[in-house]
Amino acid sequence: MEPVVDIAFDCLPLRSIGRLDAPLDAPAEYRRRHEQLVSAMERFGPDRTYFLYNARCVFHLANSEIEGMVRYEFDGIIRTDASDLLTETVELDARLASETCGGLPDQVETWFKDRVEKAVAIEFDRFVAAGQLSQRSSELGQDVNPSNLAGFSGMGV
Numbered sequence: 001m002e003p004v005v006d007i008a009f010d011c012l013p014l015r016s017i018g019r020l021d022a023p024l025d026a027p028a029e030y031r032r033r034h035e036q037l038v039s040a041m042e043r044f045g046p047d048r049t050y051f052l053y054n055a056r057c058v059f060h061l062a063n064s065e066i067e068g069m070v071r072y073e074f075d076g077i078i079r080t081d082a083s084d085l086l087t088e089t090v091e092l093d094a095r096l097a098s099e100t101c102g103g104l105p106d107q108v109e110t111w112f113k114d115r116v117e118k119a120v121a122i123e124f125d126r127f128v129a130a131g132q133l134s135q136r137s138s139e140l141g142q143d144v145n146p147s148n149l150a151g152f153s154g155m156g157v
Contacts, residue, residue, distance in 0.1 A: 007123040009055035009074075011133065015046040033075070036093075040077045044089075048080045050124075050133075057094070057116045066100055072116050073097045078124050085128055087121040 020041065022034040033053065040049055053075040062068030076092035094116040096109055104112070127133055 004060045005119050005123075006058040006060070007056070007119060009052040009120070009123075011127070012051040012053065013046075013133075014041060014044075014049040014051060017041075017046065036075065036077075044077070044079055048082075048084050048088075050078045050080070052076055052078060052092070052120070052124075055120075056097070057119055059112065059115070061101065068101055070099045070101060070104065070112055071097045072112065074116060074120070078120070080128070085125075087124050090117045090121045090124075092117050092120060 014037070017037065020034070020038055022031060026034065037051060040051060055074045057072045057074060059070040060068065061070065072094045074092045074094040076090070076094075078087055079089035080086060081088045094113045096104070096112075
């Protein structure tokens with residue numbers, strides 16, 4: 001069966017972050033992301049905590065690639081259980097990016113935001129089960145600088 005929810009994200013295990021200092025000349029988007037990472041580290045610590053970014057969740061409500069589409073962009077934190085295999089907590093900042101339904105009432109938009117978190121939790125469990133989380137962790141290794149997430153390299157020095 002073709003999925004009716006299209007979810008994509010980049011995943012950063014917080015245990016792979018070596019330092020959390022923000023460059024002084026960082027743009028607003030990077031500063032926002034830096035604050036999210038610092039908050040997640042303070043609240044949950046680095047173990048079993050993952051930051052999802054460059055992410056989208058697209059609901060297809062009709063048999064069309066164009067009509068009946070609701071697209072959210074999001075970033076946020078996923079925390080797994082003690083086994084590090086199942087999603088335990090999802091805290092996303094989901095933003096309606098586009099829709100082709102002719103407008104969404106506020107209550108419907110709020111309902112979809114909740115559906116984004118539930119759909120991402122299911123997809124993250126699949127991501128872990130498929131071995132993609134361990135592959136991503138191996139690729140990153142240790143001492144990742146969060147400024148690389150936003151493509152920010154300061155003044156290029």
